[in-house]
Amino acid sequence: MLAEIKGLNEECGVFGIWGHPNASQVTYYGLHSLQHRGQEGTGIVVSDGEKLQGLKGEGLVTEVFQEGALDDMTGNAAVGHVRYATAGGGGYENVQPLLFHSQSGSLALAHNGNLVNANALKHHLERQGSIFQTSSDTEVLAHLIKRNGFSTLKDSVKNALTMLKGAYAFVIMTETEMMVALDPHGLRPLSLGKIGDAYCVASETCAFDIVGAEYIRDIEPGELVIINDEGLTSERFSISSGCSMCTMEYVYFSRPDSNINGINVHSARKRMGIQLAKEAPIEADVVTGVPDSSISSAIGYAESSGIPYELGLIKNRYVGRTFIQPSQSLREQGVKMKLSPVRGVVEGKRVVMVDDSIVRGTTSKRIVNMLKEAGAKEVHVCISSPPIKNPCFYGIDTSSREELIASSHSVEEMREIIGADSLTFLSVEGVLDAVGRNDASENRGQCLACFTGKYPTEIYPDTLHPYEKELVR
Numbered sequence: 098m099l100a101e102i103k104g105l106n107e108e109c110g111v112f113g114i115w116g117h118p119n120a121s122q123v124t125y126y127g128l129h130s131l132q133h134r135g136q137e138g139t140g141i142v143v144s145d146g147e148k149l150q151g152l153k154g155e156g157l158v159t160e161v162f163q164e165g166a167l168d169d170m171t172g173n174a175a176v177g178h179v180r181y182a183t184a185g186g187g188g189y190e191n192v193q194p195l196l197f198h199s200q201s202g203s204l205a206l207a208h209n210g211n212l213v214n215a216n217a218l219k220h221h222l223e224r225q226g227s228i229f230q231t232s233s234d235t236e237v238l239a240h241l242i243k244r245n246g247f248s249t250l251k252d253s254v255k256n257a258l259t260m261l262k263g264a265y266a267f268v269i270m271t272e273t274e275m276m277v278a279l280d281p282h283g284l285r286p287l288s289l290g291k292i293g294d295a296y297c298v299a300s301e302t303c304a305f306d307i308v309g310a311e312y313i314r315d316i317e318p319g320e321l322v323i324i325n326d327e328g329l330t331s332e333r334f335s336i337s338s339g340c341s342m343c344t345m346e347y348v349y350f351s352r353p354d355s356n357i358n359g360i361n362v363h364s365a366r367k368r369m370g371i372q373l374a375k376e377a378p379i380e381a382d383v384v385t386g387v388p389d390s391s392i393s394s395a396i397g398y399a400e401s402s403g404i405p406y407e408l409g410l411i412k413n414r415y416v417g418r419t420f421i422q423p424s425q426s427l428r429e430q431g432v433k434m435k436l437s438p439v440r441g442v443v444e445g446k447r448v449v450m451v452d453d454s455i456v457r458g459t460t461s462k463r464i465v466n467m468l469k470e471a472g473a474k475e476v477h478v479c480i481s482s483p484p485i486k487n488p489c490f491y492g493i494d495t496s497s498r499e500e501l502i503a504s505s506h507s508v509e510e511m512r513e514i515i516g517a518d519s520l521t522f523l524s525v526e527g528v529l530d531a532v533g534r535n536d537a538s539e540n541r542g543q544c545l546a547c548f549t550g551k552y553p554t555e556i557y558p559d560t561l562h563p564y565e566k567e568l569v570r
Contacts, residue, residue: 109134109135109178109179109180109181109193109208109209109300109492110128110131110134110135110178110179110209110299110300110301110304111131111176111177111178111207111208111209111266111267111268111287111298111299111300112124112127112128112131112176112177112178112207112268112297112298112299112300112304113174113175113176113177113207113268113270113275113277113297113298113299114127114174114175114176114292114295114296114297114298115173115174115274115275115295115296115297115324115325116173116174116294116295116296116324116326117173117174117292117293117295117297118173120143120144120172120173120174120175120295121141121143121167121170121171121172121175122167123175123292123297123308124141124143124175124176124177125141125158125162125167125177126304126307126308127177127297127299127304127307127308128141128158128177128178128179128304129158129159129307130301130303130304130306130307130308130352131179131299131300131301131303131304132157132158132179133350133352134179134181134209134300134301134350135178135179135180135181136156136157136179136181137155137156137180137181137192138153138154138155138156138161138179138180138189138191138192138193139153139154139156139157139158139161139162139177139178139179139180139192140152140153140154140161140177140178140192140193140194141153141162141167141170141175141176141177141178141194142175142176142177142194142196142205142270143170143171143172143174143175144172144173144174144175144205144270144271144272144273145171145172145173146172146173146174146272146273147272148203148272149196149198149203149204149205149270149271149272150169150170150172151194151196151205152166152167152170153178153189153192153193153194154189154192155188155189155192158179173295174270174275175270176194176205176207176268176270176275177194177207178192178193178194178207178208180192180193188232190230190231190232191231191232191233193206193207193208193233193235194206194207194268194270195207195231195233195235195236195239197239197243199243202271202272203271203272204239204242204269204270204271205269205270205271206235206236206238206239206267206268206269207235207267207268208233208234208235208238208265208266208267208268209265209266209285209287209300209492210263210264210265210266210280210284210285210491210492211234211263211264211265211490211491211492212234212237212261212262212263212264212265213262213263213490213491213554213555213556214260214261214262214263214555215234215237215263218237218241218260218261219237222237222240222241222244225244227240227244237261238257238258238261238267238269241256241257241260241261242254242257245257250271250274250276251276251321251323251332254269254276254278254321254334255321255332255334258278258321258334258335259334259335261280262554262555263280263284263490263491263554264280264282264284264285264343264491264492265278265279265280265284265285266278266279266280266285266286266287266300266316267279268298273325273326274323274324274325275296275323275324275325276321276322276323276324277289277298277316277321277322277324278316278320278321278322278334279316279317279318279319279320280318280319281318281319281335281336281337281338282318282338282339282340282341282544282553282554283317283318283337283339283340283341283342284341284342284343284491284492284544284553285300285342285343285346285491285492286300286301286315286342286346286351286355286357286358287299287300287315287316288300288301288302288305288312288313288314288315288316288356289312289313289314289315289316289322290302290305290310290311290312290313291310291311291313292308292309292310292311296324296329297310298316298322301351301352301355301357302355302356302357303351303352303354303355306354312356315357315358315359317337318337318338318339318340319333319334319335319336319337319338320332320333320334320337321333321334338553339542340358340542340543341542341543341544341553342357342358342542342543342544343491343493343543343544344482344528344532344543344544344545344547344548345454345482345489345493345547346362347360347362347365347366347369347528347531347532348366348369348390348453348454348481348482348528349390349453349454349482350390353366353390353392353393358542360532360533362393363393364393365531365532365533366390366391366393366394366397366453366481366531367393367394367396367397367400368397368530368531368532369393369394369397369481369482369523369527369528369531370393370394370395370396370397370398370399370400370401370451370481371397371398371400371401371531372397372523372527372528372530372531373394373397373398373451373479373480373481373521373523373527374397374398374399374401374402375401376521376523376524376527377479377521378402379402379404379449379477379479379519379521380447381404381446381447381448381449381475381477382404382405382446382447382448383404383405383406383407383409383442383443383446383447383448383449384398384399384402384404384405384406384407384448384449384451385406385407385408385409385410385442385443385448385449385450385451386406386410386450386451386452387410387436387450387451387452387453387464388410388411388412388436389412390453391451391452391453391481394451394453394481395451398449398451398479398481402449404449407439407442408439408442409438409439409442409443409448409450409468410436410437410438410439410450410464410468411436411437411438411439412435412436413434413435413436413437436464436467437467438467438468438470438471438473439471440471440472443468443471443472443473444471444472444473445472445473445474446473446474447473447474447475447477448468448473448474448475448476448477449477449479450464450465450468450476450477450478450479450517451479451480451481452464452478452479452480452481453480453481453482454480454481454482454485455480455484455485455502455503455511455515456485456500456501456502457500457501457502458502458511458514458515461478461515461517462514462515462516465478465515465516465517466516469516475518476516476517476518477517477518477519477520477521478512478515478517478519478520478521479520479521480520480521480522480523481523482522482523482528482548483522483523483524483525483528483548484503484508484511484522484548485501485503485547485548486498486501486503486504486547486548486550487501487504487546487547487548487549487550488500488501488547489546489547490552490556491544491546491554493547502514508520508521508522525545525548525549528543528545528548529543
């Protein structure tokens, strides 16, 4: 839905390519397709085989890389990044890829995810003399690589990666090679593709479609892929702990035309809507989805229930980001600028409003109110995921239960707060069935921590909001 208003944001997206004569331009298009994963900053670092050259800035891909900006960024390899600031906050210095220079060569780093032991590692490294130039957890890996003392970069990278805890999909580039790594739990999506003889990697497969790449496979948990002019090799830096892909990638974050671990996102969301209609049958006149991530689920709900699907809510695609929101009244006006009810569709109707999630409840309340102001007789809110009761420490900006309405309110209390005539959430089993991962294993192939409170990794006390320290063990 409208991420910057809703308060549910993914940290970032990464793209890398090796062996293409127009590497920086291809990376630009790849990042453009990943823009939904981060809108606060973007950057590209390119290698010509002898040096690394970077360009980055705060803003959207089209704002930072205006016409002619990449003309001098020549080389056959590049790594790019789009960022939404969670760990470390915003600011130009935290925009990635991070670029480091030393006497032994240069190093560029791009990272999707969040390291739960970053603070502990920073304290350890600072005691050994490291001086950090950013507040980003990504920089920790660069210091670990340089301080390892192994004879080869590959061994230094592998050793450094074993010290990291949490969610990470890294793209690491030097003048002569690119390394790609996914954490042992596989919490974040990362895929491998090919354009002719050039290899590329991306957070989502939708980037491959944009740049004309052929999807090869997903990077495996605990895998390190090395790409250079000799080709591609793969090694393990850690034994896989089993796939624990973030379920919210299917529910909300990823583009519907992406495939994650072989599962199409649109199809998964549609199945969520179908399952939701089975779990929450409602007598109504019309089904509508909250643009954009809820549309697929709303279509599935309508198809299963037999209730007609209509465009009851329209998203204004020309507003852009809302920077100035100094008061509550202006923030509410921001919702109306970005989302409008269609009176001719909802007036006098019993409306099923399908949404992907409820975080704080404020946006849901405003949308329900807008629909009723437009004449809806009833508004039944159906959420195509379970209640989000627990914070995420892996790269989504819900760091405290205080921010989450479901952590302290029952479903009936939430219904009263948002003003809906009914409120229903999809079950955990329903989500797992929809993404085809409801097997007998403990984590069932998915990270469900925001729903269940069962985290796939250890959570370090210094990563917690003060409110959380007594609640997470």
